[in-house]
Amino acid sequence: MMVVLRAMWRRAEGRFALVVLGLWLIVAGVSLFWTPRPLLETDGYHVWATPSAAHWLGTDGTGADVFSWLMAGSRTNLLIVVLTVLVAAVFGLLLVAAMVARRATVAVVSVVIVDALISIPTVLLALMLAVPLGASVVVIVVACGFGYGLNLARVARPAALLAARSSYVESALSNGASGWWIFVRHIVPNIVPVLLVQLSLSAGTSVLAESGLTYLGIGVPSGVPSWGHSLATSVKFINVYPLTVLWPGLIVTVVVVALNVFGDVLRDAIDPLTNPALRERSGR
Amino acid sequence: MRFVIHRLALFVAALFGVSVVVFAALRILPGDVASVMAGLNSPASRVEALREQLGLNRPLIIQYVDWAGGLLRGDFGTSILTGRSVTSLVAGRAAITFPLIVLGLLIACLIGIPLGVAATLARSSAARAAFHIVGLIGGAIPALWGGLLLILLFSRGTGLIGLFPSQGFPMDGWGAPGEALWSLVLPALSVGIIVGASLMRYTRSSLGDIAASGHIDMAMACGMMRRQAVIRVGLRLATPQLVSVIGLTFAEMITGVMVIENLFALPGIGSGLVTDVGNRDLIAVQSELFMLASFFLAVGLIVDLLHRALDPRLASADIVAEVVA
Numbered sequence: 001m002m003v004v005l006r007a008m009w010r011r012a013e014g015r016f017a018l019v020v021l022g023l024w025l026i027v028a029g030v031s032l033f034w035t036p037r038p039l040l041e042t043d044g045y046h047v048w049a050t051p052s053a054a055h056w057l058g059t060d061g062t063g064a065d066v067f068s069w070l071m072a073g074s075r076t077n078l079l080i081v082v083l084t085v086l087v088a089a090v091f092g093l094l095l096v097a098a099m100v101a102r103r104a105t106v107a108v109v110s111v112v113i114v115d116a117l118i119s120i121p122t123v124l125l126a127l128m129l130a131v132p133l134g135a136s137v138v139v140i141v142v143a144c145g146f147g148y149g150l151n152l153a154r155v156a157r158p159a160a161l162l163a164a165r166s167s168y169v170e171s172a173l174s175n176g177a178s179g180w181w182i183f184v185r186h187i188v189p190n191i192v193p194v195l196l197v198q199l200s201l202s203a204g205t206s207v208l209a210e211s212g213l214t215y216l217g218i219g220v221p222s223g224v225p226s227w228g229h230s231l232a233t234s235v236k237f238i239n240v241y242p243l244t245v246l247w248p249g250l251i252v253t254v255v256v257v258a259l260n261v262f263g264d265v266l267r268d269a270i271d272p273l274t275n276p277a278l279r280e281r282s283g284r
Numbered sequence: 285m286r287f288v289i290h291r292l293a294l295f296v297a298a299l300f301g302v303s304v305v306v307f308a309a310l311r312i313l314p315g316d317v318a319s320v321m322a323g324l325n326s327p328a329s330r331v332e333a334l335r336e337q338l339g340l341n342r343p344l345i346i347q348y349v350d351w352a353g354g355l356l357r358g359d360f361g362t363s364i365l366t367g368r369s370v371t372s373l374v375a376g377r378a379a380i381t382f383p384l385i386v387l388g389l390l391i392a393c394l395i396g397i398p399l400g401v402a403a404t405l406a407r408s409s410a411a412r413a414a415f416h417i418v419g420l421i422g423g424a425i426p427a428l429w430g431g432l433l434l435i436l437l438f439s440r441g442t443g444l445i446g447l448f449p450s451q452g453f454p455m456d457g458w459g460a461p462g463e464a465l466w467s468l469v470l471p472a473l474s475v476g477i478i479v480g481a482s483l484m485r486y487t488r489s490s491l492g493d494i495a496a497s498g499h500i501d502m503a504m505a506c507g508m509m510r511r512q513a514v515i516r517v518g519l520r521l522a523t524p525q526l527v528s529v530i531g532l533t534f535a536e537m538i539t540g541v542m543v544i545e546n547l548f549a550l551p552g553i554g555s556g557l558v559t560d561v562g563n564r565d566l567i568a569v570q571s572e573l574f575m576l577a578s579f580f581l582a583v584g585l586i587v588d589l590l591h592r593a594l595d596p597r598l599a600s601a602d603i604v605a606e607v608v609a
Contacts, residue, residue: 116298119532119584120577123539127561128309128573204424211426212543216558231428235547242436249429256424 003277007269014265020258028075037065039072039225050243057247060233066244070251072225077207080140080226081259084206085199087145092152092198096191097183099157100164114153122147122209123216130218140219144209148202155198156191163190193267200263204256211252227252287592287599295585302577303355307348310570338364338566351570360571365563370571374553380453381552384468384475385541389534391476392483397519397526399480400487404495404514419488422481427540431474431547438470453550471548475540479533486529490522524595531587535580 008014042064051058057066098110126143133139163169164187172182188195207227213219214228215235222229230248238245272278335341339350354361360370403415453467491514494500499521503513542554549555553576560568592598 112294112297113301115584116294116301116581119535119580120302121535121538121580123542124573124576127557127569128306130561131310131564131566131569208424208426209539211428212539215428215543216546217562218558228426231426235428235432238432238435245429245432249426249432252426252429253421253424257420260420260424 004266004269004275007275007277008265011265011268013261014269017258017262017265020254021262024074024078024255027071028078031071031075035065035068035071037068039064039068041065058244060230060244066230066247069225069230070227070248073227073230073248074251076137076220076224076226077210077228077255080137080210080220081203081206083137083141084144084148085203087141088148088152088202089195089199091145091149092156092195093188095149095153096156096160096187097180099153100160100183100187102179111157114150118150118154123213126209126213126218135214135218135221137220137224140206140210140213143213144202144206148198148205152195152198152202156194159191159194160187163187193271196267196270197263200259200266203263204259207252207256207259211248288589291585291588295581298581299578302581303352303574304348306570306573306577307351310566311344311347351567355571355574360575361567363560363565363568365560365565365568370568373556373568374572374575377551377553377556380468380550381541381545381554383465384472384545384550384552385534385537387468387472388475388479388537388541389530391472392479392533393530395477395480396483397487399484400491401514401519403484403488404491404518405511415484415488419481419485422477423485425478427474427478427543428547430478431471431544434470434474435547467548468550471544471550474544475537478540479537482533483526483529487522487526490525491518494518494521524591527594528587528591531583531590534583538576538580 005018008018057070060066060069095110095114098106099114101107101110122143125146126139129139129143166186169182169186172186177185210219210226211228211231214226215232220226220229227248231245231252234241234245234248268274270278339347342350351361358371360374362369363373366373399415399418403412403419406412406415453464495514495518500510500513500518503517504510508516538554541552542558544550545552545555546558553572557569557572557576560572
């Protein structure tokens with residue numbers, strides 16, 4: 001663990017990603033019991049206030065504190081990212097398992113299904129779910145998790161197939177190992193690098209998707225703090241108060257860059273080929 | 285030829301699958317459309333009458349056959365709310381969305397491919413880092429925010445440099461082509477810059493793969509300058525991959541396009557679909573989702589066939605596989 005973190009820290013990109021993501025976790029945690037101002041405190045006399053000591057990033061159209069809302073939003077976004085990545089990972093791995101299955105019909109059918117579904121945009125799925133469910137976090141998580149799971153399966157398939165046809169899998173089979181055991185023990189470790197990069201890309205994309213879907217009215221319901229919500233509420237008044245729109249967009253951009261970089265750096269840090277510290281350790 | 289037939293069969297099967305999924309998702313998931321349409325606190329009799337009128341009381345399979353049969357005849361149904369046929373609704377909206385997507389894609393290519401080539405050619409580590417950072421940040425900007433920044437910079441009235449109308453589409457549509465095109469510039473830019481950044485990353489990485497496989501070195505050994513080799517040999521070899529990527533980003537672009545259409549108040553397919561979902565206009569949403577999904581499936585089909593045509597190695601690999609098998 002420490003070895004990996006140290007290797008990540010050594011690169012400028014890694015430092016950036018670790019600092020941003022660390023701050024995100026801390027802020028989300030702190031916001032659970034403290035924000036500079038209560039979320040529902042509105043100050044009718046100081047609407048659209050510019051940044052000051054009382055309101056660090058100013059106030060919005062109802063006089064609520066922008067900084068507090070962004071802090072509280074960070075935990076909604078954290079929740080969405082974690083859930084989306086989980087859904088994508090589970091769904092994607094199940095698909096990969098089906099695609100490299102030894103039963104030929106299962107493999108062929110799953111490949112065909114993935115190829116067909118992959119060209120359907122996430123947002124269409126989200127809209128479909130939004131008809132019965134309305135705006136909710138579930139819509140974002142399910143739509144994104146499903147779409148990114150498909151992507152994951154398609155990208156991970158070559159490496160998984162290579163592993164599935166390897167001689168160590170054959171030897172495990174001849175020893176009577178079950179299909180699932182082989183998948184977990186021998187195939188998954190082979191696709192971990194691809195998995196990490198894809199999942200961190202998915203995490204970044206889900207932050208972007210949250211802001212888009214929330215703006216369209218099918219993401220986070222109104223009244224729940226999130227970065228997309230902060231962005232969407234300030235949009236209507238862009239012509240009058242351009243400053244307030246800067247912050248949420250800036251946060252989203254920085255976090256998405258950090259998430260995208262994180263996967264790359266982590267992949268290199270856990271690979272003994274690119275991280276000599278791991279080699280020394282296993283040699284001991 | 286076998287590949288083409290396989291791919292076409294897959295396309296038809298996928299169309300059928302999509303129609304079932306769209307239909308089922310809108311019926312089986314919780315939330316009764318009739319009661320939503322009737323409004324809160326409306327009497328049960330009114331909800332029941334509405335269900336009867338919409339044909340929601342019929343067995344699901346009959347409803348599906350009815351709808352899918354219409355699709356086969358080219359009849360996409362009638363919007364419950366406006367009473368207009370879905371075909372005419374969508375046609376009017378597509379006249380805005382389609383040019384927007386094409387313009388956005390054009391901008392993306394104009395930005396992404398040259399920048400990707402420049403990033404490959406860059407020698408100093410500082411220049412490489414700069415290109416890397418540009419690519420990372422460009423792909424991480426939320427479409428909504430990018431559009432807003434462009435409005436703040438370039439829109440008439442509030443922008444720093446007032447060049448373009450900030451919102452809306454001319455009332456007479458393409459009757460005034462200059463004005464219509466002008467009002468699409470900012471939206472297309474906001475979509476194009478973001479897609480351009482990811483296109484830049486793909487261009488650079490596929491050029492990198494090609495350089496690693498020795499094609500560029502070979503061209504240089506034959507007397508080309510590095511620059512020439514990358515542009516003439518590298519780009520030609522990267523074309524099939526880039527076409528695939530552009531096809532896939534095409535599908536991803538639609539999310540950005542929906543947001544951007546709403547932001548710039550353009551009455552296109554994206555903003556129209558969002559409105560229909562908000563109104564719970566069941567038949568319209570169902571047919572529009574199917575149309576969009578089949579459009580993207582068709583794009584996928586075309587891209588796969590194009591990829592095939594551009595990279596003859598794939599076809600010969602098939603022949604080898606058939607001979608071996």
